[in-house]
Amino acid sequence: MSKYFWLLCLLVMSNAASAQVRLGVGRSTPQQSPSTLDYSNPKRYVIGGITVSGAKFLDPNTLISLTGLDVGDEITVPGEDIGFAIQKLWDQGILGGVDVRATNIEGNKIYLDFFLTERPRLSRFEFSGASKSQAEDLTEQISLSKGRVVTDALLNSTRTAVEKFYQEKGYLNAQATIKQSPDSVIANSVALDIQINKGEKVRIGELIIEGNEAIKDSKLKKKLKNTKEKKFYKLFTGGKFQQAEFEEDKKALIDYYNTQGYRDATIVSDSIYKISDDRIGIKIVVDEGNKYFYRNITWSGNYLYDDAFLSRVLGLQKGDVYNKEELDKRLNYNPNETDVTSLYMDDGYLFFQIEPVEVAVEGDSIDIEMRLSEGSQAKINSIAVSGNTKTSDHVILRELRTLPGQNFSRAALIRSQREIAALGYFDPEKIGMNPIPNPANGTVDIQYSVEERPNDQITLSGGWGGGLGAVGTVGLVLNNFSLRKAGNLKHWRPVPSGDGQRLALNIQANGKRYQSYSLSFTEPWLGGRRPNSLTVSLSKSIQRFSEYDEFNQLRDAYIDINGVSVNLGRRLRWPDDYFTLSNSVSFYRYNMSNGASIFRGYPEADSIKDANNFSFITAFSRNSIDNPTFTRSGAALSLTATLTPPYSLFKGRTNSFQWIEFHKWMLDASWFHNLAGNLVLNTRAHFGFIGTYSSKGTIGPFERFKLGGAGLGGGSYIVATDYVGLRGYEDESITPLSANGAVSAGGVAFNKYVAELRYLVSPNPAATVYVLGFAEAGNNFPSLRTYDPFKLYRSVGVGARVFMAAFGLLGFDYGWGLDTVPGLPNANGGQFHFMIGQQIR
Numbered sequence: 001m002s003k004y005f006w007l008l009c010l011l012v013m014s015n016a017a018s019a020q021v022r023l024g025v026g027r028s029t030p031q032q033s034p035s036t037l038d039y040s041n042p043k044r045y046v047i048g049g050i051t052v053s054g055a056k057f058l059d060p061n062t063l064i065s066l067t068g069l070d071v072g073d074e075i076t077v078p079g080e081d082i083g084f085a086i087q088k089l090w091d092q093g094i095l096g097g098v099d100v101r102a103t104n105i106e107g108n109k110i111y112l113d114f115f116l117t118e119r120p121r122l123s124r125f126e127f128s129g130a131s132k133s134q135a136e137d138l139t140e141q142i143s144l145s146k147g148r149v150v151t152d153a154l155l156n157s158t159r160t161a162v163e164k165f166y167q168e169k170g171y172l173n174a175q176a177t178i179k180q181s182p183d184s185v186i187a188n189s190v191a192l193d194i195q196i197n198k199g200e201k202v203r204i205g206e207l208i209i210e211g212n213e214a215i216k217d218s219k220l221k222k223k224l225k226n227t228k229e230k231k232f233y234k235l236f237t238g239g240k241f242q243q244a245e246f247e248e249d250k251k252a253l254i255d256y257y258n259t260q261g262y263r264d265a266t267i268v269s270d271s272i273y274k275i276s277d278d279r280i281g282i283k284i285v286v287d288e289g290n291k292y293f294y295r296n297i298t299w300s301g302n303y304l305y306d307d308a309f310l311s312r313v314l315g316l317q318k319g320d321v322y323n324k325e326e327l328d329k330r331l332n333y334n335p336n337e338t339d340v341t342s343l344y345m346d347d348g349y350l351f352f353q354i355e356p357v358e359v360a361v362e363g364d365s366i367d368i369e370m371r372l373s374e375g376s377q378a379k380i381n382s383i384a385v386s387g388n389t390k391t392s393d394h395v396i397l398r399e400l401r402t403l404p405g406q407n408f409s410r411a412a413l414i415r416s417q418r419e420i421a422a423l424g425y426f427d428p429e430k431i432g433m434n435p436i437p438n439p440a441n442g443t444v445d446i447q448y449s450v451e452e453r454p455n456d457q458i459t460l461s462g463g464w465g466g467g468l469g470a471v472g473t474v475g476l477v478l479n480n481f482s483l484r485k486a487g488n489l490k491h492w493r494p495v496p497s498g499d500g501q502r503l504a505l506n507i508q509a510n511g512k513r514y515q516s517y518s519l520s521f522t523e524p525w526l527g528g529r530r531p532n533s534l535t536v537s538l539s540k541s542i543q544r545f546s547e548y549d550e551f552n553q554l555r556d557a558y559i560d561i562n563g564v565s566v567n568l569g570r571r572l573r574w575p576d577d578y579f580t581l582s583n584s585v586s587f588y589r590y591n592m593s594n595g596a597s598i599f600r601g602y603p604e605a606d607s608i609k610d611a612n613n614f615s616f617i618t619a620f621s622r623n624s625i626d627n628p629t630f631t632r633s634g635a636a637l638s639l640t641a642t643l644t645p646p647y648s649l650f651k652g653r654t655n656s657f658q659w660i661e662f663h664k665w666m667l668d669a670s671w672f673h674n675l676a677g678n679l680v681l682n683t684r685a686h687f688g689f690i691g692t693y694s695s696k697g698t699i700g701p702f703e704r705f706k707l708g709g710a711g712l713g714g715g716s717y718i719v720a721t722d723y724v725g726l727r728g729y730e731d732e733s734i735t736p737l738s739a740n741g742a743v744s745a746g747g748v749a750f751n752k753y754v755a756e757l758r759y760l761v762s763p764n765p766a767a768t769v770y771v772l773g774f775a776e777a778g779n780n781f782p783s784l785r786t787y788d789p790f791k792l793y794r795s796v797g798v799g800a801r802v803f804m805a806a807f808g809l810l811g812f813d814y815g816w817g818l819d820t821v822p823g824l825p826n827a828n829g830g831q832f833h834f835m836i837g838q839q840i841r
Contacts, residue, residue, distance in 0.1 A: 048071065049111045054115045056118065058118060063089065066088055067114065086100065121147050121186075123146065125193075126191075143157065172280065202278055203230040203240060204280060205230065206275065206279075207281070211286040220253060293365055294317070294319065298367070302372045303374060314331070352372070354370060355370075378407070381441075382446075383403070387450040390497055401415045401419065431449070457476070477808075482501060501522060505519050515542045517539065537566075540561065544557070557592070559591070561720070566586075569582030580621050581618070587615075611660055613703075616642075630763070635671045640665070642665075642666075648692065678759055683756075684756075685752070701720075707793075725833075727776060734778065734821065755774065756772050769800065793828075795817045797815030
């Protein structure tokens with residue numbers, strides 16, 4: 001008998017081709033009775049011991065457990081047992097080779113040794129043929145990390161991910177090759193060099209649609225929004241091909257056919273073929289099928305409303321083109337009109353269901369039966385709010401239109417969402433509403449979820465204010481303040497908040513030349529029972545001027561303004577509950593010298609030493625916008641009247657400016673229309689007029705209008721003036737001329753029209769960003785007799801808005817004035833404007 005028997009066993013599993021099974025017998029001792037393995041006669045053995053050799057980094061005990069074999073197990077040699085053990089090791093993907101040896105045989109006991117070759121681990125990798133930014137993006141997408149075992153599967157997945165990355169960028173012929181090189185520093189490690197050959201960027205050279213007879217190619221190609229031909233005249237068309245988007249476009253194509261009545265339309269085939277190295281062609285073959293129309297529409301299961309009424313709400317007539325998408329909108333959710341489901345759900349029928357069933361299809365006609373299950377009315381059982389970590393529950397609950405005990409209403413649910421968003425304390429994109437029906441007792445629980453966002457604003461800035469020079473600003477606006485908690489020090493983190501009150505403090509200064517202070521407090525629910533708001537404001541500003549007169553003498557002037565106002569507002573229920581009415585009284589005390597230097601173009605102002613403005617202001621407004629940060633729908637309308645007592649009608653009045661007299665009317669209207677997705681059209685109109693009570697009365701220099709620029713005032717900002725923006729022109733440049741040709745103190749009538757196309761770039765509540773393009777026109781008139789709503793100064797331009805919770809709304813615009821301003825030939829043209837806060841006009 002030979003001392004060594006080395007016998008080879010073929011692998012059992014085909015995918016473990018590099019593993020080897022080598023069964024043999026070691027050198028015998030006098031006490032052993034070596035046996036011979038007879039491969040033609042399999043024999044049962046008991047495993048006497050298992051060892052692992054060759055592994056340097058892997059734990060031997062773990063590897064033995066992975067084989068599924070244990071000491072004392074009976075196995076057949078030759079047989080499947082060892083093959084299965086090898087397969088289990090191989091499936092781990094961490095080994096490069098498995099060699100099984102029988103080190104000894106003692107009677108019916110066999111001793112096995114698994115000689116393993118470990119796969120190398122990754123030490124580093126780099127990209128060849130990729131830019132730095134592309135390499136960074138690729139690193140994020142592929143799943144390579146230091147120390148990971150380099151397997152065939154890992155290499156294949158990496159290669160696929162790299163090629164897919166470039167294919168999505170239009171490099172359809174991109175190829176990735178991965179080369180391994182041993183790491184000279186770390187044992188059993190390799191470095192990967194991922195070599196990339198992008199090839200030519202491949203674009204869609206032609207797009208062919210066949211089989212369509214009823215609808216033109218041009219209309220169908222418009223529906224393929226992400227699959228476009230690249231032509232030399234299509235400057236804004238990339239022409240890239242992406243398989244996933246192509247699949248979506250094909251679905252959109254069929255959906256469009258369905259909306260045109262072709263319910264059976266299908267895509268018979270589609271193919272992609274090569275035109276050149278950088279161009280491919282796409283061919284789509286469609287089968288339009290027949291065009292269908294509604295014939296008979298019947299109703300069943302309806303008891304609350306009769307057939308005729310439901311048909312009027314549905315709004316479809318016999319002979320209308322069959323359109324499943326439009327049908328579903330009219331049945332379940334129509335954002336512009338009442339739909340059938342809203343009709344029921346707004347009346348409490350939460351469990352209402354409707355199913356349109358095609359009961360007959362004859363020729364080109366379809367009969368539809370509307371099968372209804374009205375159910376019973378559901379009452380609201382409970383309301384819960386979650387996610388408000390700072391805002392008190394009662395601040396949210398008092399805004400809701402869904403109250404326990406009321407019938408469920410889908411319209412009230414949607415309105416409640418709008419009211420929560422209008423608070424400004426939460427991310428409007430993440431306000432959740434979850435009705436939880438309880439069919440057993442006919443009730444519904446409603447859970448609202450919100451996500452707080454920072455809404456307090458701190459301003460610490462410096463700027464250059466035209467004639468004022470450098471101006472420093474310190475401002476603090478607490479939009480969710482709590483006066484109730486102010487007496488408890490534990491709530492000062494850093495300030496007491498959560499009750500929805502507003503506290504604003506602002507200070508501006510330029511040394512002694514200009515100082516302005518303002519403080520205001522608003523309680524939105526005075527008394528806590530009704531939405532009646534109370535606002536108290538205090539303000540003080542001092543401004544000093546220096547200029548040379550016609551005699552070249554330095555002339556000083558100043559104006560000192562102290563003011564207080566109290567405003568009481570309330571929500572109305574008529575004409576609808578979007579209306580509000582606010583009334584306020586204000587008093588401003590003006591103390592000045594050399595008034596003509598302050599109110600330029602109004603020489604009579606020199607006689608004014610002090611003046612008093614006591615006025616009553618009433619504002620009637622309606623606001624139905626859906627989101628104050630980026631509005632997609634709704635409108636905001638406001639009519640404001642500012643009235644002073646009619647002093648000119650009193651006898652014995654001597655100083656026409658000691659008590660300022662006027663009546664002032666302002667109309668602001670803004671509409672929002674969602675055109676598609678994040679694209680919104682905003683149109684606005686603004687009007688303002690000032691008059692006196694007596695036909696012989698004089699309109700003084702106070703409260704006049706100045707147009708131009710961003711509407712923030714120019715070098716001589718005065719509280720007693722209304723500044724209206726008109727982008728594309730210099731600040732205050734649209735101001736009527738006085739009789740001597742100089743710029744006047746301001747106009748007494750103005751109008752302005754604006755059209756803005758807005759696109760949301762980032763909805764992130766930390767920094768909401770949208771861009772816009774605008775066209776606007778306006779003018780300012782010295783008297784009501786000269787007012788002409790069609791005599792306008794026009795401008796166009798582009799801009800951006802950034803809403804940051806800590807700073808509010810920041811605006812950047814570049815406008816181009818299209819018309820020359822008399823007396824100021826350089827006031828129009830390219831103008832850059834910066835603005836802070838939401839501009840009303």
